[in-house]
Amino acid sequence: MIEVRDLCKSFGSSSVLRELSFKIERGSFTSFIGPNGAGKSTLFRILLGLVEKSRGSVIIDGSEMKHPGWSIELKKRMGFSPENLYIHGHLTGREFLQFVARIKGDSFSKVDEMLDRFQLTLAAHRKVATYSKGMKQRLVLAQALLGAPDLLFLDEPTGGLDPRGTLDFYDILGELKSKGVTVVMNSHFLEEIETRMDRVGILIGGKLVAFSSPSQLIQSSGLKESITVQFKSIEKGQIPERFQSRAKQLEDHSFLISCSRDEKLELMKEISSRGSELQDFQLIVPSLSDVYHSYLRGADL
Amino acid sequence: MKGVVHFFSREITLGRRNRLILGLGSMTFFLSLILAYFGTIQNPGAEKGVLGFSSFEATVISLTALSTYLIPIIALVLGFDSTANEMETGSFELFFTYPLKKSEIYFGKFLGLATLLVVSTTTGFLVAGLIIGWKIGWESFGIYLNFVLASNLLGLTFLALSFFFSNLVEKRAQMLGLNLFSWFFFVILFDLGLILLLVALEGRVPQEVASAVLFLNPADLFRFMSTATIENIRNSYGIAAVVAHNFFSLKVLILTLALWVALPLCGGYLLFKRRSIKR
Incomplete structure (x- = not known):
């Protein structure tokens, strides 16, 4: 040791x-x-x-x-x-x-x-x-x-x-x-x-x-998971209200939505229950690289 | 002490690969022949005004003058280059993590480089000496052999000095500067300074003291040793040689040059032992 x-x-x-x-x-x-x-x-x-x-x-x-x-x-x-x-x-x-x-x-x-x-x-x-x-x-x-x-x-x-x-x-x-x-x-x-x-x-x-x-570094970093969703047309209204402030439009039909680990399934359920014409989605999990960069930002480097 | 053998072998392999032995041997061989043939006209034992191999006495006097300048710089560059390269390339950093004593690295490298230096210069001088002897006879061949021995001791002295100076500082430029300065100091500046001092003191310095001071310079010791067995050196080789020859025997000269190898080598080891990685 x-x-x-x-x-x-x-x-x-x-x-x-x-x-x-x-x-x-x-x-x-x-x-x-x-x-x-x-x-x-x-x-x-x-x-x-x-x-x-x-x-x-x-x-x-x-x-x-x-x-x-x-x-x-x-x-x-x-x-x-x-x-x-x-x-x-x-x-x-x-x-x-x-x-x-x-x-x-x-x-x-x-x-x-x-x-x-x-x-x-x-x-x-x-x-x-x-x-x-x-x-x-x-x-x-x-x-x-x-x-x-x-x-x-x-x-x-x-x-x-x-x-x-x-x-x-x-x-x-x-x-x-x-x-x-x-x-x-x-x-x-x-x-x-x-x-x-x-x-x-x-x-x-x-x-x-x-x-x-x-894994502990990622968990304790406080960084949230996020989901990118892609619809057939641009309609921010398709995103549940309480997530709208956390939604960021990426490109024509895609949005990046930050959510906690627990909110992830709930968000997907709500989107699908609204009958939105969802084309694709991707779950983005914080990585060691994200944690590292958050430390760098914290250190103002 | 197996590490000494490993580093010794490594230096020999590297020296063989980069053609160090061949280069140094060829240089000493050709310089000896050229000087013996063209450069001995004015020396004792030579037939005045006639080109060609004359005598071993004349050859040794010419070669001594040249070797005093050449062999120290070769030995210094050899030692400096080896130490600086290992330091700069990170080899020491790696070697120091191996299960070795630092003494094994240091003395293994010195022995390897010393062997390369001795083998190459001895081979070059000896082959040239055999050709000269074949042409003029073997009567004074012992004088030539004494010169070869002195040359080797001079080379080893300056190799040891380079190990000392290269471990005294950290940076390559500083190492190069110190090694070059040591050459300049011992080969040129020391005698010049001593002559100026003796002139300034107008002969108030006893001969014993003057000759003892010369023992502080390995280049002077080499000059005395290499010409120590030449009888008529007094007529041709300056006051310093005469003074030294009057007071010191060949054995003393050999012993003193050997000390000049041992002391800087041991001093260099003490510095090397304390060396840590600074990058």
Whole structure:
């Protein structure tokens, strides 16, 4: 388990992280989201023992982090995939992974397995300089998984991946979840993490403004569900009176109506009971992205 | 200490791939031959006014003058480039999360680069030396071998200095500036400053003190060491060499240059150990 208490970090007079406190359970998947400069990468570097904290404490499985970082034993359990890593272009993909495998005490057969899992087998003999951005990203992810870590830190792991690569990556994460691996991520891809993370932390201006499960974040946000309805002709009168003030005309024959979760069925019943010539309707449920943007608006960003 | 071996191997592979050994070896080989053939006319042991391979004494004197400028800058750039690249590309950030001691990363990289430097310069100089020896005979080949050893110690000294200076600051431009300044200081400024000081003091400085001060400059130590086995150096190689040769043996020179490798290397390690990621 990772426990962070009152974590603060300043660079000179600039305060980057302000009194962060949270717990990450063993085997859970957690992602931090936030605008650029919110402190996500700094938080990651502190959790990894790369950057010294200014105040507070970071505890992993009962061991408190002391300068200059984690013990070799704890590092053996960690895997890290940085956001931007320019692997030395003169090494081949296989050579790079073999170099990491030797350091982490893993076998070369695991290297081949990783190359296969990340669809790099055919390019394994090529110098990394010839790899595309997505291939380099896959290579960086593959090195993080060498040594069978039970604690993975992934900084923007799907940043350079194509849709297929992204799906493959989350398939692999699914396997890791079944093995009890703890994953801590930074990501800007909110749709990806909404259904896959157990916890999401929203960092804005160095503060952890929310830390909960995606569904709890949505529920507690106060954001309402909405329905778009499309009629054959424009007739606002077809919308029940008490919803009319919340109805916004979108295009020729469509209206967007905000309603609470409980009002949703009632609204649909009333519309249909009025014999309106309803052409189509769509239920719009608030997403993690809506919650995130509402926090950003609240922070005036 | 397996990590040392891993990083050592990595540097060797990279050096082989980017043709560092081939480039440095070829450069030292051709420069040695060109200088031995064209540049020794005025040196002791050479036949005045006649082009061609003359003697190992003459060759070593010419090569010493050139190597004093060339080898330090090559070693400094080699060390700076390696450290700055690892820092800028985020490699250190990743390496520091691996189950390794920082000493394994630092000394593994140094040993790898040092091996590349030593192998390339030794190969270049030795192959050229064998050609020269084949042409003029092997009588003074020991003088040439002594020069090759001194060149290697000079290269290692400046490689260690580059590891020290590159870990002293954070930014690439600062690293480059410090490394270039160290070259300028040790290769040019130090002797110039010392001469000006001695002239200003009008000979009131004892010879022992003057020569001891020269030990503060590895470039001077290299000059003395590489020419230490040449008998008639007094006639041709300046007052500094004469002073040093009068007071210090070859063993002392080797030991002092070895210290010049060890001290900045260890100093650099202490800085590297404290290094954290600032980005």
